[in-house]
Amino acid sequence: MKTVFTGNFTQQEPIPEAGIEAALSVLRSGRLHRYNVAAGEDGETALLEQEFAAFTGAKYALAVASGGYAIGCALRALGVQPGDRVLTNGFTLAPVPGAIASVGAEPVFVEVTDDLTIDLDHLARLVADGDSKVLLLSHMRGHICDMDLLMQICDGAGVRVVEDCAHTMGGAWKGVPSGRHGAMAAYSTQTYKHMNSGEGGILTSDDPDLMARAIVLSGSYMLYARHRAAPPPEAFEQIKWVTPNVSGRMDNLRAAILRPQLADLPCQIDRWNALYRAVEDGLRNTPGLKVIERPVEESIVGSSIQFLLPAFSEQQIAAVLQACVARGVELKWFGGAEPVAFTSRYDSWRYASPQSLPNTDRILTGLMDMRLPLTFSVEDARVIAQIIREEVSAVALAA
Numbered sequence: 526m527k528t529v530f531t532g533n534f535t536q537q538e539p540i541p542e543a544g545i546e547a548a549l550s551v552l553r554s555g556r557l558h559r560y561n562v563a564a565g566e567d568g569e570t571a572l573l574e575q576e577f578a579a580f581t582g583a584k585y586a587l588a589v590a591s592g593g594y595a596i597g598c599a600l601r602a603l604g605v606q607p608g609d610r611v612l613t614n615g616f617t618l619a620p621v622p623g624a625i626a627s628v629g630a631e632p633v634f635v636e637v638t639d640d641l642t643i644d645l646d647h648l649a650r651l652v653a654d655g656d657s658k659v660l661l662l663s664h665m666r667g668h669i670c671d672m673d674l675l676m677q678i679c680d681g682a683g684v685r686v687v688e689d690c691a692h693t694m695g696g697a698w699k700g701v702p703s704g705r706h707g708a709m710a711a712y713s714t715q716t717y718k719h720m721n722s723g724e725g726g727i728l729t730s731d732d733p734d735l736m737a738r739a740i741v742l743s744g745s746y747m748l749y750a751r752h753r754a755a756p757p758p759e760a761f762e763q764i765k766w767v768t769p770n771v772s773g774r775m776d777n778l779r780a781a782i783l784r785p786q787l788a789d790l791p792c793q794i795d796r797w798n799a800l801y802r803a804v805e806d807g808l809r810n811t812p813g814l815k816v817i818e819r820p821v822e823e824s825i826v827g828s829s830i831q832f833l834l835p836a837f838s839e840q841q842i843a844a845v846l847q848a849c850v851a852r853g854v855e856l857k858w859f860g861g862a863e864p865v866a867f868t869s870r871y872d873s874w875r876y877a878s879p880q881s882l883p884n885t886d887r888i889l890t891g892l893m894d895m896r897l898p899l900t901f902s903v904e905d906a907r908v909i910a911q912i913i914r915e916e917v918s919a920v921a922l923a924a
């Protein structure tokens with residue numbers, strides 16, 4: 526009998542009891558709107574921002590309605606205009622080009638490398654064209670590129686960087702937290718990310734002007750003095766007259782759920798990485814399968830794992846997917862021609878002008894992706910890796 530895995534790849538852990546308690550107390554107060562605070566009270570949202578800024582080392586933080594909203598807000602704060610060309614990863618997920626399109630700008634896709642990071646040579650060539658003033662850098666699936674080199678390329682050409690840290694909350698490059706290199710960084714607290722408030726996002730920056738704009742954009746009205754991780758009132762003096770309100774605030778209920786999760790995050794990261802390393806170890810030296818080696822400079826958060834089947838045909842990949850799912854292991858494939866569930870590729874975003882990325886095409890054709898929820902044990906991770914190993918080997922050896 527072949528082992529069948531019975532765990533659920535999309536089942537999260539419950540919200541910590543402290544978060545449930547805090548949420549109930551917000552509900553009992555009736556003060557759910559972030560600016561609805563009692564005398565002497567800071568409010569859960571302002572406190573979350575203060576704690577998140579401390580967690581990453583950013584000067585300022587702003588909690589908003591979603592990760593996608595945080596990215597769009599950053600692009601607006603940077604003054605991206607309709608028709609502007611914004612550089613971004615060819616390998617990412619739909620909210621990234623979607624945020625660019627939401628401000629009327631044009632996504633310009635950069636190739637991916639075999640390490641699943643942005644191709645810095647291709648980036649340097651596109652930056653040299655001089656048509657783009659902003660890079661929206663997606664740390665897709667938690668893979669962090671050489672950030673020193675990336676910033677050198679962008680700074681040298683006056684290109685501002687917005688970091689999409691939806692998959693790197695808690696990660697770092699050479700000890701510098703992810704999100705601390707660019708002008709602004711966006712995080713998501715949507716259910717499938719590293720903290721879970723259903724929906725939610727956080728934007729960080731050290732730039733007082735950009736953050737003042739982001740706060741007014743998010744819908745602060747003239748209540749920005751109630752923030753605890755915001756620039757001083759002077760930063761708002763000019764911009765408050767010229768910055769539109771594009772409401773996308775976070776509320777106190779979500780913030781209450783998130784604060785205990787932020788306190789637990791370092792411990793959760795260790796648990797994710799134990800699962801990741803168990804799957805990685807189990808997959809090593811499988812015929813036909815290439816593990817993505819993680820650079821020593823990178824501190825990872827292993828909430829998902831990717832691997833390549835570089836020489837497999839579409840039929841062989843379909844056979845692996847089918848055999849794994851029959852044994853309870855849900856793999857996602859980035860090579861499919863049609864977008865499926867959360868998985869889509871740059872050529873499925875047809876609102877963007879058609880672009881040709883031959884390396885990205887080649888890599889995505891063999892790219893497999895798997896979530897690692899914390900409801901799995903390390904033993905589960907070993908079983909999953911063994912199933913993948915057996916099924917990939919069977920297909921490779923049958924060829």
Ligand SMILES: *Cc1c(COP(=O)(O)O)cnc(C)c1O
Pocket residue numbers: 591592593594617618620621663665666689691692713714715724725726
């Ligand atoms: C989830 C995600 C986002 C956006 O987050 P939402 O909170 O769902 O809007 C942005 N970028 C990437 C890569 C994501 O996976």
